[in-house]
Amino acid sequence: MSNNSSAASPTTSRIARWPSWLLAAARILVGLFFASAGLPKLIQHASYVPSFEHWQVPFPGLSVFAVGLLETIGGILLVVGVAAVPVAALLLVDMLAAFGFAGTKDGGQYIVLPLLLGIFCALFTLRGGGAWQLWARVPPLFHRSGKTTAQL
Numbered sequence: 001m002s003n004n005s006s007a008a009s010p011t012t013s014r015i016a017r018w019p020s021w022l023l024a025a026a027r028i029l030v031g032l033f034f035a036s037a038g039l040p041k042l043i044q045h046a047s048y049v050p051s052f053e054h055w056q057v058p059f060p061g062l063s064v065f066a067v068g069l070l071e072t073i074g075g076i077l078l079v080v081g082v083a084a085v086p087v088a089a090l091l092l093v094d095m096l097a098a099f100g101f102a103g104t105k106d107g108g109q110y111i112v113l114p115l116l117l118g119i120f121c122a123l124f125t126l127r128g129g130g131a132w133q134l135w136a137r138v139p140p141l142f143h144r145s146g147k148t149t150a151q152l
Helices: 010-016 020-043 045-054 060-080 084-106 109-127
Strands: none
Touching: 020 045, 020 060, 020 084, 020 109, 045 060, 045 084, 060 084, 084 109
């Protein structure tokens, strides 16, 4: 009888079995959603400020701009697959804040969408972004030796 103490939990092993292309497809769709949700916050900034005030977000004018910038740039980076893990982690924080401010105040879609998107962002943070990532084609800037590629 073998004791496999390093075995992954059932949930972790199910996530690990997701095909790389499925993670990539989810990453691209979630990225498109974030980019399409963030861009209007930049273009029509003034129309979003009253909602942020209603949800009692600190510094609503600045927060709309910051969230719009994060969601637009983060969404584009997810779509092309650049720095998917740290970007997904930042967007996870964004969705937790959206749930905390808007979801608890207004409910409905402000509960469901942030939680759903947050789950996907947590998945990408833990598992990576899957196949079709531009980041995989970029040469590493730092190697284990600590030297940059210019120093090698």
